Amino acid sequence: MSTTTKTPTTPQTRTPSKASRLLGDRRLPVLVTAALFLAMYIGGLSRYVNYGFGDSQVFLNLFIDNSYLLVAAVGATFVIMSGGIDLSVGSVIGFTTMLTAWLVQDVGLPLLVVIPISLGVGAFGGFLMGYVIHNFEIQPFIVTLAGLFLFRGLCLVISKESIAITDSAVSSLAETRVSLGVGDLSIGAVVALLVLAAAFYLLHYTRFGRRIYAIGGNEQSALLMGLPLGGTKIAVYTMSGFCSALAGLLFMLYIQSGDPLHAVGMELDAIAAVVIGGTLLTGGSGYVVGTLFGVLVLGLIKSIIQFEGTLSSWWTKIATGVLLCAFILIQRVMTTRKET
Amino acid sequence: MTTTSRWRALTRHNLFWPIVVLVALLLVNVPFTPDFFAIRMTDGHLYGSLVSIVLFGSPLILVAVGMTLVIATGGIDLSVGAVVAITGALTCSYISDQSDQDALAGVLLAMGVGLIAAVVCGLWNGFLVARMGIQPIIATLIIMVAGRGVAQLITDGQIITINSEPYKLIGGGYWLTLPFSIFVVAAVVAVTVALTRRTALGLLVESVGGNAEASRLVGIRSRRIKIMVYVFCALCAGIAGLMISSNTSAADGNNAGLWIELDAILAVVIGGTSLLGGRFSIGGTVVGALVIQTLTTTIYTIGVPTQTNLVFKAAVVIVVCLLQSPKFRAKVFGARAKTAAPAAPAAVAEPADSAPKMEVS
Numbered sequence: 161m162s163t164t165t166k167t168p169t170t171p172q173t174r175t176p177s178k179a180s181r182l183l184g185d186r187r188l189p190v191l192v193t194a195a196l197f198l199a200m201y202i203g204g205l206s207r208y209v210n211y212g213f214g215d216s217q218v219f220l221n222l223f224i225d226n227s228y229l230l231v232a233a234v235g236a237t238f239v240i241m242s243g244g245i246d247l248s249v250g251s252v253i254g255f256t257t258m259l260t261a262w263l264v265q266d267v268g269l270p271l272l273v274v275i276p277i278s279l280g281v282g283a284f285g286g287f288l289m290g291y292v293i294h295n296f297e298i299q300p301f302i303v304t305l306a307g308l309f310l311f312r313g314l315c316l317v318i319s320k321e322s323i324a325i326t327d328s329a330v331s332s333l334a335e336t337r338v339s340l341g342v343g344d345l346s347i348g349a350v351v352a353l354l355v356l357a358a359a360f361y362l363l364h365y366t367r368f369g370r371r372i373y374a375i376g377g378n379e380q381s382a383l384l385m386g387l388p389l390g391g392t393k394i395a396v397y398t399m400s401g402f403c404s405a406l407a408g409l410l411f412m413l414y415i416q417s418g419d420p421l422h423a424v425g426m427e428l429d430a431i432a433a434v435v436i437g438g439t440l441l442t443g444g445s446g447y448v449v450g451t452l453f454g455v456l457v458l459g460l461i462k463s464i465i466q467f468e469g470t471l472s473s474w475w476t477k478i479a480t481g482v483l484l485c486a487f488i489l490i491q492r493v494m495t496t497r498k499e500t
Numbered sequence: 501m502t503t504t505s506r507w508r509a510l511t512r513h514n515l516f517w518p519i520v521v522l523v524a525l526l527l528v529n530v531p532f533t534p535d536f537f538a539i540r541m542t543d544g545h546l547y548g549s550l551v552s553i554v555l556f557g558s559p560l561i562l563v564a565v566g567m568t569l570v571i572a573t574g575g576i577d578l579s580v581g582a583v584v585a586i587t588g589a590l591t592c593s594y595i596s597d598q599s600d601q602d603a604l605a606g607v608l609l610a611m612g613v614g615l616i617a618a619v620v621c622g623l624w625n626g627f628l629v630a631r632m633g634i635q636p637i638i639a640t641l642i643i644m645v646a647g648r649g650v651a652q653l654i655t656d657g658q659i660i661t662i663n664s665e666p667y668k669l670i671g672g673g674y675w676l677t678l679p680f681s682i683f684v685v686a687a688v689v690a691v692t693v694a695l696t697r698r699t700a701l702g703l704l705v706e707s708v709g710g711n712a713e714a715s716r717l718v719g720i721r722s723r724r725i726k727i728m729v730y731v732f733c734a735l736c737a738g739i740a741g742l743m744i745s746s747n748t749s750a751a752d753g754n755n756a757g758l759w760i761e762l763d764a765i766l767a768v769v770i771g772g773t774s775l776l777g778g779r780f781s782i783g784g785t786v787v788g789a790l791v792i793q794t795l796t797t798t799i800y801t802i803g804v805p806t807q808t809n810l811v812f813k814a815a816v817v818i819v820v821c822l823l824q825s826p827k828f829r830a831k832v833f834g835a836r837a838k839t840a841a842p843a844a845p846a847a848v849a850e851p852a853d854s855a856p857k858m859e860v861s
Contacts, residue, residue: 301637301775309811313813431641472653481642
């Protein structure tokens, strides 16, 4: 089918083409998620407009409250796009909050020194996992599972109590707001959007991005084509580790404390966001913009539940699960269509 | 000659290394707790470290046995922890609703309801994996995410405590001087071994794991087998859920069975079952689960802060996986065998046995 050409040059997919062609379009999952987000937002508006749901700040808060998830999910997108999986995300986030809190609070290092250390540790952890996955051909699932245990354990080695951060540099950074006219964004949200933009550029406009798609599509052919399989894979896991550490820093800014139980299970949120964003879990297909919408949808569920008031937090989990299920089934239907 | 060949056959037995690790771990305890192996009789109950390792390891063994069959078909089940929580929550909420919590019929009914919920979860996982053809990691992720929400919904976000004597038996009670849960585990393991090794079922599961399409073509109903193993796995998780909630006399939708899926997968891997599917060892899994429980107990008794538990577990995962990786063995031990460079004395024992095995396969 010629629909597999993915040049992002045709902006109009709704030209009077056949329905099958639309269904075969790789952008459809992203569009579905975006439409779902819009529908949910309008639904929220119609229900809680009197309670200030229509406030532009409520919308911007989606970015502020989910900045760390967005960064983590962008890292996970790269890994999943390459056909792997990273279960260590939540632990690395938790570890980073713990490490930074410890270094800033107990050791007394300035924040400017601590940030590169944390990012470096996260990236190095990712690099190690990627190295083991590639060189010893162990399934990513199990290696990153070991990473999950390791980093969560290291959190507890630093301290089993949470460390509150009272450093003035951290609190002033956390309270800094960037005004957009209609509302403001936190530093974390700005960083997250920058990461998203960088990921978009990397994935769609560089050779590295092409390689990730190629490896995720079919590792064997990518290897036969002469693509540097090992380097790319290791780079992908390194990036995921880096993104997780960055997400950990943003989370630390957001919460202003380090806790060994921070972000438990966040890898699942990240994976869920990627899947809801339309990235194929088998790898090789998807858009990082979809991940943004995935994160926004998850965030919107949370804020709608907050506005609802009577609903309890566990509905978030159930709603996430139901959405995840729906999107997995959609993906499945679409991939079978493509095969035929 | 015969002794060496017998030794070689012994070391190649798939239970050899897991048991060596288990025994080594048990022995590590002796210098720290000299009466580690002592078992004493108090009030007609047997007490001792060994008994408590099996007692506290029971839920893990159950979950891991179910997981073994799923992994043998080339799948994985991440939802077991959530199933543990759902079963416990449902059963406890039913029991707490009863006017007489000690009524045996009511307790059995509540347990039945809990186990049915577990089976439904298994059917759903199996349906997604076998019928819809979704990757097992992802298919079971749905219940992993949503299941805890459901469990909290059942318990209304709180920890339901119950006070039911008959229900207490399954996870914390004693029978014939031993913890009752040991008998439950023994029964489940015996039934599983009988079904998979005394009938053709085990062979069918392995063939589906080896190549689902090929086994379908030779006439094995591979989809039905897959659904079956997910249901079985969920049922095992359900029983484990009963055990955990019974032991604590409480249902905690949020924390019951937290991370048990990872421990179970680890147990299966330590037991020598390949994550790629196609071959499994129930005995290995039981030993693997005991290794994990012993590790936890050992860390506790040695006096290492319990929080470092996870770091040790990570180290075990990494070492076991590296040893299982043919590429790693070829790189490390193969190269050493060729150059005959002086090796670290501690590591010599392993290459001698694993390197030739690798060349054969």
